[in-house]
Amino acid sequence: MTVARSFEKPSFNWPTAIFMVVIHGLALLAFIPGNTTWGAVGVALVLHWITGCLGITLGWHRLIAHRSFQVPKWLEYFFVTCGALACQHGPIVWIGLHRHHHRYSDQPSDHHDAGKGFWWSHMGWLLREVPAQAEIDKFTRDIADDPVYNFFEKYFLALQLPLAVVLYLTGGWAFVIWGIFVRLVVVYHCTWFVNSATHKFGYRTFKTDDTSTNCWWVALVTYGEGWHNNHHAYQHSARHGLKWWEFDITWIHIRLLQSLGLAHKVKVVDS
Numbered sequence: 118m119t120v121a122r123s124f125e126k127p128s129f130n131w132p133t134a135i136f137m138v139v140i141h142g143l144a145l146l147a148f149i150p151g152n153t154t155w156g157a158v159g160v161a162l163v164l165h166w167i168t169g170c171l172g173i174t175l176g177w178h179r180l181i182a183h184r185s186f187q188v189p190k191w192l193e194y195f196f197v198t199c200g201a202l203a204c205q206h207g208p209i210v211w212i213g214l215h216r217h218h219h220r221y222s223d224q225p226s227d228h229h230d231a232g233k234g235f236w237w238s239h240m241g242w243l244l245r246e247v248p249a250q251a252e253i254d255k256f257t258r259d260i261a262d263d264p265v266y267n268f269f270e271k272y273f274l275a276l277q278l279p280l281a282v283v284l285y286l287t288g289g290w291a292f293v294i295w296g297i298f299v300r301l302v303v304v305y306h307c308t309w310f311v312n313s314a315t316h317k318f319g320y321r322t323f324k325t326d327d328t329s330t331n332c333w334w335v336a337l338v339t340y341g342e343g344w345h346n347n348h349h350a351y352q353h354s355a356r357h358g359l360k361w362w363e364f365d366i367t368w369i370h371i372r373l374l375q376s377l378g379l380a381h382k383v384k385v386v387d388s
């Protein structure tokens with residue numbers, strides 16, 4: 118068993134810490150009788166796919182952070198919007214921090230260095246003022262001046278409001294509780310498992326300079342991102358599941374876009 122290395126924790130990021138406590142608390146409203154309907158659960162699942170798969174995995178991660186394929190600008194902006202609805206900060210900070218992770222994977226300067234323990238890599242780091250935040254500019258020169266990215270950088274939090282209004286008008290509080298609070302919390306933990314669980318559990322196909330692993334259950338809840346050791350080995354590849362059993366539903370989405378003529382310059386391991 119590995120022992121987490123000791124380190125001096127940066128100061129608390131109070132706004133994020135308070136937000137996380139509040140959103141987890143609000144998600145518990147789902148347990149109150151009357152707040153859960155099949156329709157509300159269905160809405161949460163569809164929004165999980167739109168924000169977690171189309172937004173974070175396909176859009177922010179594979180398309181933009183790694184430029185593993187290209188799409189028309191209007192479609193890129195659509196995926197940027199889906200990602201902003203996941204409310205995981207704005208796209209510039211998210212993409213900058215992700216590229217920073219690949220640059221310093223599991224070194225002390227990696228903001229979610231898995232060597233600092235499971236909790237730290239899962240969500241402990243984001244409740245703190247990690248020094249990596251000061252280096253985001255260095256990693257985001259390609260998107261820093263884009264007005265759409267900057268719009269969502271500013272208003273990603275407010276974006277939940279119009280969505281909440283639409284949900285309330287279509288299905289009442291049950292839709293709001295499941296479509297916003299429960300869905301946000303579930304997508305958060307699914308995304309964070311990529312930083313924690315797939316730097317700890319599973320198998321390693323490639324001897325990378327980090328602790329990344331391939332883990333089937335993380336791949337299931339993150340639309341294919343759980344094949345994280347493959348990803349660390351071949352960061353440019355749009356396809357993360359490389360063996361026949363490594364099911365990667367985001368790769369199927371990308372192939373579909375390609376067959377429709379909407380995705381091009383798709384990079385894979387052999388290219």
Ligand SMILES: [Zn+2]
Pocket residue numbers: 178182183215219348352
């Ligand atoms: Zn990545």
Ligand SMILES: [Zn+2]
Pocket residue numbers: 218222311312316329345349
């Ligand atoms: Zn990683």
